[in-house]
Amino acid sequence: MTVSRRTLLKSAAVSGMLTAVGTPVFANDIEELVIAYNVNLPSWDPTVGPSAVNPTIQGIYQSVFDMFIHQNPDLSFASGILTDWGWNEDKSKVWMDVREGVTWHNGDPLTPEDIVWSLERAGSSDTGNPIQFIWGKIGNFSIDGNRVTADVKEYEPTIFKWMSFLTGYVMPKKYYEEVGADGFEAAPIGTGPYMVDKFERNAFVRLKANENYWGGAPEFKTVTIKFVTDASSRTFEVMSGNAHVTLEMPYEEFDRLKEQDGIVGTATPISDIGMIFINDIEPMNDPNVRKAMAHAIDKKTIIERLLSNYGVPIDTLQTPDYTAYDPSITVPYDPEKAKELLAASGYGPDNPVSFKIQTTRGFKPKDYEIIQAIVGLWRKIGIEAEIEVYEIAKHYELRAADTLAPAAFYNWGNAIGDPTTSTGFAMFGPSPHSVWDGEDLMQKILPLWGEVDEDKRIAGWKEVDRFIADNALVIPLIQYVQPILHSDKVKVTPHASGALLPALMTRS
Amino acid sequence: MQIARALITRLITTLVTLLGAAVIVFVVIRVVPGNPIAMMLPPGATDADIDRLKALYGLDKSILEQFWIWIGNVVQGDFGMSITLRQPVYDLVIGRLPATLELSILALLIAVFLGGAAALTATLYRGTKIEGGIDVAGGVALSLPDFLWGLALILVLGVLWPLFHISGRVSPSLGFEFGSNFYLFEALARLQFNVVGDLIAHMLMPALALAIPLAAIILQLLKQSLKECMHDDYITLARTKGYSESSIILRDALPNAILPTLTLIGVQFTFLIGGTVIIERLFSYEGLGNMAIDAVINRDLPLIQGIVLVFALLFTLVNLVVDMTYAALNPRLRHA
Numbered sequence: 058m059t060v061s062r063r064t065l066l067k068s069a070a071v072s073g074m075l076t077a078v079g080t081p082v083f084a085n086d087i088e089e090l091v092i093a094y095n096v097n098l099p100s101w102d103p104t105v106g107p108s109a110v111n112p113t114i115q116g117i118y119q120s121v122f123d124m125f126i127h128q129n130p131d132l133s134f135a136s137g138i139l140t141d142w143g144w145n146e147d148k149s150k151v152w153m154d155v156r157e158g159v160t161w162h163n164g165d166p167l168t169p170e171d172i173v174w175s176l177e178r179a180g181s182s183d184t185g186n187p188i189q190f191i192w193g194k195i196g197n198f199s200i201d202g203n204r205v206t207a208d209v210k211e212y213e214p215t216i217f218k219w220m221s222f223l224t225g226y227v228m229p230k231k232y233y234e235e236v237g238a239d240g241f242e243a244a245p246i247g248t249g250p251y252m253v254d255k256f257e258r259n260a261f262v263r264l265k266a267n268e269n270y271w272g273g274a275p276e277f278k279t280v281t282i283k284f285v286t287d288a289s290s291r292t293f294e295v296m297s298g299n300a301h302v303t304l305e306m307p308y309e310e311f312d313r314l315k316e317q318d319g320i321v322g323t324a325t326p327i328s329d330i331g332m333i334f335i336n337d338i339e340p341m342n343d344p345n346v347r348k349a350m351a352h353a354i355d356k357k358t359i360i361e362r363l364l365s366n367y368g369v370p371i372d373t374l375q376t377p378d379y380t381a382y383d384p385s386i387t388v389p390y391d392p393e394k395a396k397e398l399l400a401a402s403g404y405g406p407d408n409p410v411s412f413k414i415q416t417t418r419g420f421k422p423k424d425y426e427i428i429q430a431i432v433g434l435w436r437k438i439g440i441e442a443e444i445e446v447y448e449i450a451k452h453y454e455l456r457a458a459d460t461l462a463p464a465a466f467y468n469w470g471n472a473i474g475d476p477t478t479s480t481g482f483a484m485f486g487p488s489p490h491s492v493w494d495g496e497d498l499m500q501k502i503l504p505l506w507g508e509v510d511e512d513k514r515i516a517g518w519k520e521v522d523r524f525i526a527d528n529a530l531v532i533p534l535i536q537y538v539q540p541i542l543h544s545d546k547v548k549v550t551p552h553a554s555g556a557l558l559p560a561l562m563t564r565s
Numbered sequence: 566m567q568i569a570r571a572l573i574t575r576l577i578t579t580l581v582t583l584l585g586a587a588v589i590v591f592v593v594i595r596v597v598p599g600n601p602i603a604m605m606l607p608p609g610a611t612d613a614d615i616d617r618l619k620a621l622y623g624l625d626k627s628i629l630e631q632f633w634i635w636i637g638n639v640v641q642g643d644f645g646m647s648i649t650l651r652q653p654v655y656d657l658v659i660g661r662l663p664a665t666l667e668l669s670i671l672a673l674l675i676a677v678f679l680g681g682a683a684a685l686t687a688t689l690y691r692g693t694k695i696e697g698g699i700d701v702a703g704g705v706a707l708s709l710p711d712f713l714w715g716l717a718l719i720l721v722l723g724v725l726w727p728l729f730h731i732s733g734r735v736s737p738s739l740g741f742e743f744g745s746n747f748y749l750f751e752a753l754a755r756l757q758f759n760v761v762g763d764l765i766a767h768m769l770m771p772a773l774a775l776a777i778p779l780a781a782i783i784l785q786l787l788k789q790s791l792k793e794c795m796h797d798d799y800i801t802l803a804r805t806k807g808y809s810e811s812s813i814i815l816r817d818a819l820p821n822a823i824l825p826t827l828t829l830i831g832v833q834f835t836f837l838i839g840g841t842v843i844i845e846r847l848f849s850y851e852g853l854g855n856m857a858i859d860a861v862i863n864r865d866l867p868l869i870q871g872i873v874l875v876f877a878l879l880f881t882l883v884n885l886v887v888d889m890t891y892a893a894l895n896p897r898l899r900h901a
Contacts, residue, residue, distance in 0.1 A: 089738070097859060099649045107601065107649050107863060185621055190614055242651070258650075258660075259851040259859075261737045281737045285849045286858075289716065293731050297724045450864050457615065489612060 087546055090277040090559060093285040093300035097259050101245040102238070104178070104224045105185040112329075112470045115223070116556035117282060120264060121162075122247035123227050125153070125172070125220035127272075130552045130561065132328065132378050132474050134218070137272075138167070138227050138248065142217050144209075148509050151195055151216065153205045159271045161229050162246035162253075169205050173198040174230035176207070188224045191216065212507050214514055218473040250275045250560035259284060264559070275560040282559070295320060295542050302543040304557050308365040308422065311540040323541040326369050327555040328472045330376060331421060332483075333414070333431075333532040334456070334465045336492040340410050341463045345402040346440070347529035350464070351388050353395040353438050356534055359430050363423045367538035373522040374469065374479040376536040378553055381476035381518040386526050395438045409441040415455075416466040418446045422537070428466050457489045465492075468537070472554035476518035477506070484525060493530050575888075579881045586877035587636065587870070594869050595628050601648045601864040622648055624866075635870070644874075645867035649859070654871035658853065662875060663746035664734060665845070665852035669838050671749070671768055672775035676837075677830065679776065680783025687784070688791040688814055699784070706781035711840050715774035715847045722770060730767045732849035739763055771848040775840050779833050786829050790822035797821075824894060831887025835880045 094117070099108040103118040127137025141154040159167040178184050180192035194216060197208040219225055227248060233241050245253055250272065251264035264280040283300060285291045292310055294300035296317070306314075315322025333350075335341050356370035375382040396405070404410040414432065418425040425446060432442045445462060447455075455461045471479040485502045486494040501521050508514035525531055541557065543549050550561040602618045619625040623634065638645060644654035687699040709717075723731040730736070735748060741760050745751050749768070752760040794800060795818055803813045842854035849855070853872060860868040 093732070099859075099863075100651050102651070106651050182617060185618075187614075187618070189617075238651075255737065257733075257735070257737070257851065259855060260733050260735070260849070263737045283732055283737075283849065285732045286855075287847050287849065290719065290732055290847055290849060293719050293724055297727045297731060299723075299727070299731055450862075489615060 087277070087301060087544070087564065089279040089281060090302070090547065090562060091294075091300045092280065092282045092557065092559060093291040093294040093303040094282045094557070095286060095288070095291060095303075095305045097284045097286065098256075098262060101242050101253075101256075102228075103226045104175075104228065105187075107187075109224045110187050112223075112472065112555055115472075115554065116552075116558055117262065118226065119249065119556055120251045120280075120559055121245060121249045121253055123249050124222075124225045125175075125227055126217060126225070128221040128472075128552075128554065130550055132472065132553045134221055138172070139220065142220075148212060149209050151207050151209060153207075155203045155205060156271060157203055159248050160269050161232065161248055162267060163229075163232060165229065165231060167227070167248055168230075169200045169203055171227060171230045172205050173200065175226070175228045178228065179224055186224055188219065188222075191219050192224075212509065214506075214508065214511070215473070215475045215477050218475050218478075222473045222478075251280060254279075272560075276563045277559060280559045292542065295544070298544075301547050302541065302549060302557070302562065304539060304541045306540060306542065308367045308540060311367075311542060312365055314542055319545055321543055321545045321549075323543065323549050323551055324367055324538050325551045325553070326376065326378070326536050327539045327551075327553055328376065328378065328474060329468055329470045329537045329539075329555060330371060330374065330479075331424070331427070331466065331468050331534045331537065332374065333534065334461055334467055334483075334492050335529070335531055336459075336461050336463050336465070337494050338463055340412055343402050343410075344528055345398040346404070346410055349395040349398040349404075349438060350435060350440060351529040351532050352391045352398070353434050353440070354431055354532065354534070355390045355434060357390070359427055360535055363426050363430060364535070364538075367422075367540065369536035369538070371533045371536050373526055374483060374531065374533050375476065375522060376474075379471065379474035379476070379479065381480070381515050381522065383519045383522060386519070386523050388526050388529070388532075392434075392438055399439045405439040406437070407439075409436070409439045411441040411443070412464060413445055413462040414442045414464040414466070415445045415447050415452070415462045417449050417452065420449050421468050424466060427534070456492060459492055459494070461492050464532075470555070472556075476515065476522070480518060480522055480525065481505070484521075484531060495530065498524065498530060575885055579878075579885070582881050583874060583877055587639070587874055588632070590870055590873040591632050591635065592628060594864075594866055595631070601866060635867075639874075644871045647860075647865055647868040649863045649865045650868070654867050657856065657868065658871045658875050660746055661851065661853045661856050664748070664850065665838070665841050665854060667747060667749045668768055668772055668775070668841060668845070668850065668852060669834070672772040672779070672837055673830070673834055675772055675776035676779035676783060678780075680780035681787060683780070683784045684787035684791060685814060685819070687788050688795065688818070689811055691792065691795075703781040703784045706777045707785075709778070711774045711778055712843045712847055714777050715771065715844055718770040718774055719847075728766075729770050731770075734764070734767050734851050735760075736763050736767075767848075767850070771841075771844045771850055774844050774847075775837055779830075779837055782833060783826060783830065787822060787826045790825055791818050794818040794822045824891065827894065828887060828891060831883060831890075834887075835883050838876070838879060838883075 096113045098114060098117050100106050103109055103122055108114050123138045125139050127135045129135050138156050138159065139153045140156050142152065144151055153172065155169045155172055161167060176192060177198065179186045180189060180196065182189055186192065191213060194211040194213040195207040196210050199206050229246055232246055250267055250270045252267050253262060254265045255263040261281055261283045266275050266278045268274045285294055288306045291303040292306050292314060295303050311322055314320055335347060340346050360366060360368040360370060372388045373386050399405060414428060416425055416428040428444055432444060435442055452467060469479060469483055481502065482488045482490050484491050484493055484498060486499045501524060505514055505517045508517060539551065539555055541549055541551060546565055548563045548565040552558055552561065602615060602624060623631060635645060647654050647657055650657060683699050683703065687696045690696050719731050722729050739760065741757065743751055749764045752764060791814065800813060800817055803817050841852055842857055845852040845855040846858050857872045860872060
């Protein structure tokens with residue numbers, strides 16, 4: 058959620074004015090569902106370019122296209138275009154059964170050739186698929202009836218989970234080859250619950266229900282998704298009755314508006330967390346400093362005071378929904394212990410340890426304010442942290458170059474809930490996303506990438522998380538909560554991935 | 566002959582200005598931290614993936630090399646491909662420019678109408694409470710930035726009395742196929758007044774938000790110029806001939822007082838176009854400014870370059886038009 062300082066100022070100004078204003082006007086019955094969406098849709102191809110890895114856009118993509126494997130709102134996996142899937146005995150092959158009777162939006166039947174073509178295209182380095190490094194691990198596809206089989210070039214335990222994640226979409230072979238990339242961009246088709254009726258770039262997309270959808274036709278026959286990137290304007294859209302559903306606004310606004318007649322608020326935890334990266338440079342090479350930093354943070358109070366209680370405190374990079382979540386791994390708030398740890402290294406309020414902490418401002422809800430609060434808590438025990446505000450683009454660049462400050466705030470999404478896509482990529486030294494390069498941690502993670510025993514793999518990641526928590530190699534803070542405001546005439550089922558899906562909306 | 570020479574000189578200056586803007590924007594957006602490749606890295610990407618993506622988007626070459634390739638292509642009309650939108654930059658910019666131009670022109674017309682009418686009224690009723698009231702209104706209009714006017718308008722005319730649309734440029738349900746991107750001009754030309762009404766209902770609030778501060782500036786300057794003219798001898802002569810005060814203001818004072826206002830409008834119009842960036846964002850209006858913000862957030866380097874070049878071209882053209890209009894209206898300059 059992008060909440061800039063400007064947005065907050067505007068929200069504050071507007072809140073005051075709105076107090077004197079009447080209640081919203083809503084249509085009695087909803088013929089056409091209107092959603093005020095928080096991001097633009099840059100491209101219709103969900104498998105290439107930067108938008109393919111933008112988590113917020115996935116809700117629009119998933120309305121038009123199907124993923125290889127369906128994902129339920131609680132992040133569990135279910136039969137979709139692939140009805141069944143698995144490995145052979147020695148895990149040298151994968152197999153996938155393709156659902157029969159599915160049609161593309163233009164009426165063509167979906168075939169196993171579409172699945173093979175989609176996977177081959179995703180794994181080709183020429184197409185610009187940013188997840189090519191995963192898809193390229195299977196190849197030499199063969200088709201027998203409705204079963205697709207492929208050779209495993211390199212064992213990837215999460216390959217099927219990725220089939221519900223970024224770029225894991227089924228694309229129409231015949232149609233795409235007929236119309237080309239530009240033609241597809243102009244008139245995209247998928248097998249999803251909605252078909253594209255009209256698209257005005259940066260303005261709106263109008264969807265109409267796919268009455269032949271294999272999962273059953275959606276309730277709302279026409280859906281208009283308006284791209285309203287300004288948070289204040291989105292809330293105005295719902296208040297005026299111009300939109301029935303919107304998402305991502307400051308929690309204070311959410312709390313105020315959900316009390317109004319005709320508006321309902323839904324807030325649920327999603328697969329997105331806030332954390333403090335720790336770089337293995339001085340003074341972070343001192344374990345006492347790191348552990349003191351972790352024990353001095355009162356996450357519960359921060360969530361209560363700064364996020365209006367919308368957040369879940371976390372002590373590992375796994376949220377309670379994730380596969381490798383282990384509630385026994387805890388890092389309690391203990392300022393006395395933090396003081397002792399610092400004292401053991403010769404630091405204290407009179408002789409503080411100093412370093413820089415980087416944070417975004419307005420990129421995530423109250424990101425800067427949270428870091429300010431943490432710096433205040435640290436100061437009490439003898440840590441003097443200087444805050445540097447940077448843009449998110451700079452964070453990405455510094456992180457990829459492993460030149461972040463000793464401490465840096467960031468968020469991490471993981472819609473498939475697997476530990477490789479949270480702890481794995483965030484903490485494995487050679488990954489461009491990791492800034493902790495400790496050899497001992499690297500050695501613990503290394504064997505888990507190719508672990509074929511699933512139970513052993515998950516247990517191994519839990520041990521890694523315990524090691525990270527015990528040594529404070531990263532400081533997990535919060536699991537974010539997604540605020541959704543909607544008309545009381547619409548029932549919204551939130552998806553834990555954060556995708557806002559019109560197919561899950563019904564009349565209340 | 567003199568005019569032709571002046572025009573040629575001006576065009577050369579424009580080209581140099583554009584080249585300067587191109588160099589500055591090209592270098593600056595590559596030097597500041599943050600690059601588009603880092604923005605699109607998924608979890609699990611390796612250094613090899615980073616190199617592959619850099620090569621794919623031509624970012625593996627030196628800045629100088631990238632610049633020569635880009636400027637060589639620009640000269641041939643190829644502005645490159647947008648990294649995020651995966652479409653030719655030229656098509657994107659040309660596609661969005663009409664929306665911003667229509668909004669800016671409508672805002673300018675509103676500003677001139679409001680500011681001009683207020684200045685004439687204040688001059689007519691100078692020294693009365695009406696002038697005082699207009700001065701106070703002008704002060705308020707000037708003291709608030711355009712985006713706050715936008716919010717206030719949304720609140721009053723979008724939520725409290727939902728007369729106008731809060732976001733977008735045209736209603737999704739309109740069902741009208743446009744042949745160009747100049748929606749408003751096209752609808753007017755085709756006499757599709759229901760479409761014109763829908764477009765105006767979308768454009769009026771953002772245009773008003775842009776127009777109000779400019780109207781206040783026009784009011785102040787024009788009123789001051791008119792007041793000065795009202796003490797000139799030819800005004801006294803007109804009065805002795807028995808013309809009415811309103812007729813004197815309109816026929817005698819206004820043509821003389823308008824020249825400095827015209828220059829100011831030209832300068833302020835460029836600021837107004839710049840202001841569309843925030844206002845288009847606030848109203849989710851699909852113009853060039855809205856696209857510029859996305860381009861900067863996503864570090865879409867080719868798109869940023871294209872948009873900045875178009876803005877630079879627009880500003881220089883506006884200044885050129887203002888200078889020519891000024892020369893045409895002022896005989897002393899015309900014959901200089």
